[in-house]
Amino acid sequence: METSFQDNSSDSQSKKEEVESITSQNSNDNELLDLPYDTEIVESDHAVSATIEGRRIFDVAFLVEQLKTFGHHSEGLFGCSGNNMSFQKEIRRGSCFELVFKCDMCHKVEKLFSEPKDESYMDVNTATVLGNTCTGQSFSQMEERYAVLNMPSMSSKTYFKIEERLQKVIGERALEEMKEAIDEEKQLAIKRGDVDENGVPLLTVVADGSWAKRSYKCNYSSLSGMASIIGFHTGKVLFIGVRNIFCLLCTLAEKRQIDTPTHTCFKNWSGSPNAMESDIIVGGFQQSIPMHGAKYIRLIGL
Ligand SMILES: [Zn+2]
Ligand SMILES: [Zn+2]
Structure with missing residues (x-):
């Protein structure tokens, strides 16, 4: 009782x-x-x-x-x-x-x-940001989705803080994965006997690029582009690069004629969008011997 x-x-x-x-x-x-x-x-x-x-x-x-x-x-x-x-x-x-x-x-x-x-x-806030990153969405989409669902979400400040931390983790993990993939390609090349006179593994790679903006075969003006090099025998990514012409914070500071605020700037290209892909792939080839001790000897273009 x-x-x-x-x-x-x-x-x-x-x-x-x-x-x-x-x-x-x-x-x-x-x-x-x-x-x-x-x-x-x-x-x-x-x-x-x-x-x-x-x-x-x-x-x-x-x-x-x-x-x-x-x-x-x-x-x-x-x-x-x-x-x-x-x-x-x-x-x-x-x-x-x-x-x-x-x-x-x-x-x-x-x-x-x-x-x-x-x-x-992994707390729900971090999982939300990671889910958005994996599906190519950002803060605005999340805010809209949560509003429709009538669920509380995080502020933009929190979102971008978590996103910044995740970018670092994803970048580091991607580098590890690529290193493992190159080691795997090298082992397969050695097994095949595909090595030069000094025993350096000779790899066959596939390379292709992409733009953030559809060209419709006439308008090659994308502000952002990427390219990757993939091992032919493993199908795994060996190298990836991104080129950006535009940075919002840099552009705003320039327009307002004020000092550029401290920020992670992703602008790293001032040439033609057409040259982004080849520049990235050349960079990947140049790194193959000094960084990985392998030669990309055959290239399959897409
Ligand atoms: Zn009680
Ligand atoms: Zn910037």
Whole structure:
């Protein structure tokens, strides 16, 4: 049978004091520091709301695990259960959130977290940015999508901060992958006996480029282009390069005649868009011997 704070017995009174002491320890105002999310979120993405609406993303296994003990905090003293937990507020950082509840019986505060606090766990904000990167989308698309879904999202500042970190990780991993692919091509060439008089592996490669803008065979004015060199026998990318003619921040600073702000500038080309592809591929060929100890001896163009 449930026991409430209105009981007058001395036994009940001592239990009440015990629980109030626990409650006061757990209801401090530091929830914002308590969040199980990565450190990339900017302060402006902290939001506290006394009402809750719309949709959310949460780790379903983690939520089920939390619900197993949710509300059962009094160890039978007051018979508290999930039914006694009243919603108090939601604390968000981007799409990560925690829900704060308070027990109607003993006033104990409990929280449900949207996902685990674990360094090896990719939080929903980072996963959102990575998903956008993988599908060629950016902040605006995410904002629109989340608005339609009626889900909270992160600010542009947070988004671009996470994106910058991911770019570094993706770039480093791509370099590792390309190095592994070249080693694999070299081993296959040695196995075939396809080596020169000094034992340097001779590779057959495929190369092709692409522009950010469709040319329709008459308008070759893309501001950005890329090209890659692929190992013929493995089908894996050995080299990739990008050339950009345009940088928004540099252009704006030039137009406004102000100092260019500190930024990661991707502008690295001032020649014709037509020459981007050949420049990248030549660069890849030039690196083959000094960097990888292999010769791209046969080129298949597409
Ligand atoms: Zn309780
Ligand atoms: Zn720039």
